[in-house]
Amino acid sequence: MKLKKMVSVMVCAGMAASLAACGGSGSGGSTTAAQSGETSADTQAADTPAADEGADAAASGEGAAITLWTYPIGSWGNSEVVNSIVSKFNEANPDIAVSVEYLDYTSGDDQVTAAIEAGTTPDIIMEGPERLVSNWGAAGKMVDLKDLWDDEALEDISAVSEAVVNACKSSDGVFYEYPLCMNAHCMAINYEVFEQAGALQYIDQETRTWTTEDFGKALQALKDNGVATTGVVYCGGQGGDQGTRALAKNLYSAQFTNDDHTEWTMNSENGIKGLQQLVDWCNDGLLSYDAGAVASDELQLFANGTIAMTFCWNASNQANYASQVSFTPYAVAFPSDDGTPELEGGIYGFGIFDNGDAAKIEAAKKFIEFVCDDETQGPVSVTEAGFFPVRASFGNVYEGAENEETMSAFNSLMQYLGDYYNVTPGWTEQRTAWWNMLQGIFGGNDVTETVNSYVDTCNAATQAAMGQ
Amino acid sequence: MNKKGLSPMQKALVRRETISAYLFLLPALIFFVGFVIVPMILCLVTSFFSYTMTEFRFVGLENYFKMFQDEIFIKALVNTVLIVVVSVPAVTVFSLWVSSIIYKLNMAACSFFRCIFYLPVVTGTVAVTVVWKWMFNKYTGLFNYVLTSTGVVDQPVSWLGDSKTALWCIILILFTTSIGQPIVLYISALGNVDQSLIEAAEVDGANDMQVFWKIKWPQIMPTTLYILVITTINSFQCYALIQLLTSGGPNHSTETIMYYIYYQAFKLNQYGYGNAMGVILAIIIAVFSALQFKVAGKGND
Helix, strand or coil: CHHHHHHHHHHHHHHHHHHCCCCCCCCCCCCCCCCCCCCCHHHHCCCCHHHHHHHHHHHHCCCCEEEEEECCCHHHHCHHHHHHHHHHHHHHCCCCEEEEEECCCCCHHHHHHHHHHHCCCCCEEEECHHHHHHHHHCCCCECCCCCCCCHHHHHHHHHHCHHHHHHCECCCCCECCEEEEEEECEEEEEHHHHHHHCCHHHCECCCCECEHHHHHHHHHHHHHCCCCCCCEEECCCCCCHHHHHHHHHHHCCCCCECCCCCCECCCCHHHHHHHHHHHHHHHCCCCEEECCCCHHHHHHHHHHCCCCEEEEECHHHHHHHCCCCCCCEEEECCCECCCCCCECEEEEEEEEECCCCHHHHHHHHHHHHHHHHCCCHHHHHHHHHCCEECCHHHCCCCCCCCCHHHHHHHHHHHHHECCCHHHCCCHHHHHHHHHHHHHHHHCCCCHHHHHHHHHHHHHHHHHHHCCC | CCHHHCCHHHHHHHHHHHHHHHHHHHHHHHHHHHHHHHHHHHHHHHCCEEECCCCEEECCCHHHHHHCCCHHHHHHHHHHHHHHHHHHHHHHHHHHHHHHHHCCCCHHHHHHHHHHHHHHHHHCHHHHHHHHHHHHCCCCCHHHHHHHHCCCCCCCCCCCCCCCCHHHHHHHHHHHHHCHHHHHHHHHHHHCCCHHHHHHHHHCCCCHHHHHHHHHHHHCHHHHHHHHHHHHHHHHCCCHHHHHHCCCCCCCCCCCHHHHHHHHHHHCCCHHHHHHHHHHHHHHHHHHHHHHHHHHCCCCC
């Protein structure tokens, strides 16, 4: 193990150095060592008064300096907002210093991987279960957060969604994430273009849902009305792939994985039917695909008004693109054969890396409790993320806010939140295989054969991840 | 210098100079050993291990056997070699052609063209790539606008999304970002060709082609060799363009060894496997470079 550690540190130093030019970290807040709070678990066992003091400090986390790495989840990527949250935390906990580093979704995972291998991980990291639980948690890098998940929290969060509770723990029941907020990814249409084409009639505007049949009719209506490109099934990379997954699986109510999250199932009859339908629409000129575009490219085309719909929408995107659009982006659920969609979810929260320092772990837990559970700060933390609380007790956090109406529309889609299969082992391989599979079927490969091959790849990765 | 004939004073001076020379070299040596030699050794050692986030187990040559059964690696290898085979001669010939025209111009014009061709090099890969991505955009890109407006194509082309065009787009961008340095080097080399030899050849009745091949070409050969080697290495290490434009797609048609190494190491955490591929890439580059030295380096010291 000593050799591995040494090799890890040196290899990762090299890898991190070589990637530094490509990385785009934000403010790069410096990591401060917890000089005064460096009290290990061993010291707690000592019986001298000084050691007792140290043990107390470790238990309370006082005097520790901790580091938070956060992905750009709403305003959690904005240093002003995060600094303000840290300041409020410091009012109640002046002895705990928190430094923050901002990751992006392009290079953030690489930075974390390099940090894990070099032993320089942050204390706290903010993201979702697919990273915190399935990836780093499963690799034994994270701290068990069972003491944060007390009865009150469990009851409060379960009242909103049992799926959130299940997503935050590993298959053997260890909680690696403490959630803050959640959202449902949906699609959006250009309301005025749809109105002009007479295609609004195909959407149930009360529930913001539509059937697959009506979606097809809407595409035809748009085309007949001279819309050159109705929508783009992007498959140039994994960015925003939740949109294409939701589109393909909902068309004929397919399931992406089995209930146990141990096998991938898009090669079911309904899964293949949905993917074949997309290919047919593209061949008929009703939809378009682009193997050179990712979600951000498609979103820009939507914001420019070049296309009439986007498959990658949520409350955060609505806020981000609000100033760019000259039309009404109208959020709707993905079309499904029975009109009842199952939307992809996002569950965002915190995990703690196990750096072997009890004081830092305690301080990190205090910070997470303050951000997620505090009656005053909790709802603010949620609104800064731009999503919805996982706690029932927080109620409507957007009540009286300027964007209450918009958020209410997105909130109405939360009832369609489907199974959170992102925690399936082998998730990373699946993500790459998915857009490669889409490129294959849109490029003219046989749909059934290509989807079967994709599922085989994913299942092999899952079995390998599960140690079978 | 023969040390035997030196006086004690002279020997002391030589020793002092030697120590000073090594001290001047030391900072660079520390960085070279720390960031090149040690990682290379570790890369080689760990390539014999199943090395992931949770495992570090000796597997011998398993990673190497696995590599040559991995269809994506083979595809990446073929793509990488294609990039090298196309871009290296294209960059070298184009740079030589441009330089042979530019170097004769007056100082101001020569500097102007040098700046123009060197701009993509100093602009930075990310900025250049983003601009190319805009131009290649299927719906709003410049290329499709021109081609559809002039009736050359009926439907917009997904330049980066079509396996028939994607790799050629990458090679084109690589070409534009690679010619700057060779042009500057060639202009300098051509300017240093002995003018008296050229004049003597012309007096003897040599035409332009003969002057070029018999007088200039042998004298710029060391520069050509350097350009061939650095362009080959840069082409083999094509990574940023792929990462920023295609992620290796569509259907792995732009997958390169460097990008696949990154994917295995940083996305799948298969560090040992990624390092094994790195070793093979280093060997291939060494073989190519040795061949170039053998072929183009004849007569060059």
